[in-house]
Amino acid sequence: MLLQNRPGDTVTAAHDRLYRALRQQVMHGELAPGQPLTLRGLAKTFGVSMTPAREAVRRLAAEGALTISSSGRVTTPELSNERIEEMASIRALLEPELASRALPRAHFALIERLQAINAANAEAVAKQDAVAYIRTNLEFHRTLYLRAQAPAMLAIAETVWLQLGPTMRALYGRLRRNEPPQHHRMILAALKAGDEPGLRLAIRTDVTQGLRHLTS
Amino acid sequence: MLLQNRPGDTVTAAHDRLYRALRQQVMHGELAPGQPLTLRGLAKTFGVSMTPAREAVRRLAAEGALTISSSGRVTTPELSNERIEEMASIRALLEPELASRALPRAHFALIERLQAINAANAEAVAKQDAVAYIRTNLEFHRTLYLRAQAPAMLAIAETVWLQLGPTMRALYGRLRRNEPPQHHRMILAALKAGDEPGLRLAIRTDVTQGLRHLTS
DNA sequence: GCGGGTGATTTGTGATCACATTTACCAATG
DNA sequence: CATTGGTAAATGTGATCACAAATCACCCGC
Numbered sequence: 001m002l003l004q005n006r007p008g009d010t011v012t013a014a015h016d017r018l019y020r021a022l023r024q025q026v027m028h029g030e031l032a033p034g035q036p037l038t039l040r041g042l043a044k045t046f047g048v049s050m051t052p053a054r055e056a057v058r059r060l061a062a063e064g065a066l067t068i069s070s071s072g073r074v075t076t077p078e079l080s081n082e083r084i085e086e087m088a089s090i091r092a093l094l095e096p097e098l099a100s101r102a103l104p105r106a107h108f109a110l111i112e113r114l115q116a117i118n119a120a121n122a123e124a125v126a127k128q129d130a131v132a133y134i135r136t137n138l139e140f141h142r143t144l145y146l147r148a149q150a151p152a153m154l155a156i157a158e159t160v161w162l163q164l165g166p167t168m169r170a171l172y173g174r175l176r177r178n179e180p181p182q183h184h185r186m187i188l189a190a191l192k193a194g195d196e197p198g199l200r201l202a203i204r205t206d207v208t209q210g211l212r213h214l215t216s
Numbered sequence: 217m218l219l220q221n222r223p224g225d226t227v228t229a230a231h232d233r234l235y236r237a238l239r240q241q242v243m244h245g246e247l248a249p250g251q252p253l254t255l256r257g258l259a260k261t262f263g264v265s266m267t268p269a270r271e272a273v274r275r276l277a278a279e280g281a282l283t284i285s286s287s288g289r290v291t292t293p294e295l296s297n298e299r300i301e302e303m304a305s306i307r308a309l310l311e312p313e314l315a316s317r318a319l320p321r322a323h324f325a326l327i328e329r330l331q332a333i334n335a336a337n338a339e340a341v342a343k344q345d346a347v348a349y350i351r352t353n354l355e356f357h358r359t360l361y362l363r364a365q366a367p368a369m370l371a372i373a374e375t376v377w378l379q380l381g382p383t384m385r386a387l388y389g390r391l392r393r394n395e396p397p398q399h400h401r402m403i404l405a406a407l408k409a410g411d412e413p414g415l416r417l418a419i420r421t422d423v424t425q426g427l428r429h430l431t432s
Numbered sequence: 433g434c435g436g437g438t439g440a441t442t443t444g445t446g447a448t449c450a451c452a453t454t455t456a457c458c459a460a461t462g
Numbered sequence: 463c464a465t466t467g468g469t470a471a472a473t474g475t476g477a478t479c480a481c482a483a484a485t486c487a488c489c490c491g492c
Contacts, residue, residue: 038472039474041473049447059277072475083368150305159372230476254444267476
């Protein structure tokens with residue numbers, strides 16, 4: 001991962017580089033739930049001082065990507081079962097709407113790209129690569145929802161994914177799944193058919209099913 | 217407003233005091249859209265140094281309560297009509313769900329409190345006090361949704377209110393409305409009757425109607 | 433009157449330091 | 463062996479400073 005500005009790069013603020021790198025790590029499940037982080041540690045890792053590290057951490061904490069204890073300690077979030085179920089409800093509420101809005105704009109080129117992402121996802125399953133699985137899974141959804149032309153709604157969905165990142169890692173790392181997501185095929189079929197109710201149902205089922213296993 | 221810790225107070229971090237004070241100002245429409253803020257100005261106003269001011273601003277920017285330009289300048293957000301409509305859609309999606317979940321737990325004491333808040337709201341209308349109008353209006357919704365036992369969903373709804381704060385100020389300051397919100401009475405009636413579809417519709421209408429006027 | 437350029441001021445960014453609190457470690461004691 | 467006590471290390475917080483970039487104000491020339 002590129003962390004330093006190099007000559008010719010557009011200069012990005014240090015706090016922003018740190019924010020983006022950490023955000024991706026959290027969202028893709030590269031950090032376990034409850035993982036402690038320190039400002040000095042992050043600063044040293046990224047070759048900056050504590051100041052930009054603090055700003056990045058505050059920003060991520062505001063998005064729910066990190067938790068700050070009453071004494072100021074920073075960790076990745078450990079979600080209760082209730083919270084996980086609530087997050088699943090939110091996904092089940094937002095994402096069918098995003099998919100519906102994307103449906104009239106989903107032409108063949110988009111479906112083709114979704115199929116390619118799905119193939120990469122299946123490959124991640126075969127390799128038992130949890131991080132790649134989560135990444136391609138989210139990429140599948142984001143690619144579709146980008147067509148919805150609803151940036152604020154998509155941003156909310158992404159903060160939900162963020163908060164679920166570490167938990168998803170724990171989930172998919174635990175139950176070594178061997179089957180690629182069957183619901184993605186249903187989503188693709190509904191997209192091709194222009195079937196809005198079917199699409200909503202397929203999305204709802206897809207986002208709900210994975211989390212159910214963890215709350216048992 | 218109390219901004220300094222006094223002996224006997226539980227010590228709250230400076231950045232957190234500043235965050236809460238600013239957040240309330242933005243959410244309640246005390247700041248106009250596009251209002252510029254400076255780190256040194258905020259720090260001086262709150263009697264602290266730039267460091268906690270920066271942290272509070274980053275946090276608020278992450279929630280969409282403030283906008284940071286490419287050069288780092290901080291302002292309250294100026295929403296496009298498209299963005300306002302999207303925000304209304306999000307409210308129309310989330311808030312009926314929150315109300316539905318609150319419905320089975322809405323006993324008489326809650327309805328009584330809602331009526332009291334509604335009376336304060338009507339008073340704000342009579343006094344042409346836009347800030348008090350927005351504050352009591354949001355308090356009405358938050359009091360109901362708190363019963364939904366869905367903290368993450370409520371938090372998302374609040375970030376939407378936050379982003380709309382300055383715009384609501386501009387809206388309600390412009391069209392000097394003389395009538396108290398008639399939809400709140402429908403909401404209360406549906407609550408008393410235990411009528412879930414009616415409640416969902418009343419909420420949806422209430423959150424949608426106000427914003428429609430701005431996008432014309 | 434009006435546009436462009438130049439210097440002064442304002443402003444955000446990042447580093448460093450001092451301080452208070454929390455946490456971790458380890459030994460002494462029961 | 464578990465528990466308690468104290469000491470040392472680690473950690474977050476806030477202030478201050480230096481720096482660069484952006485912005486603003488003023489003035490000159492047209």
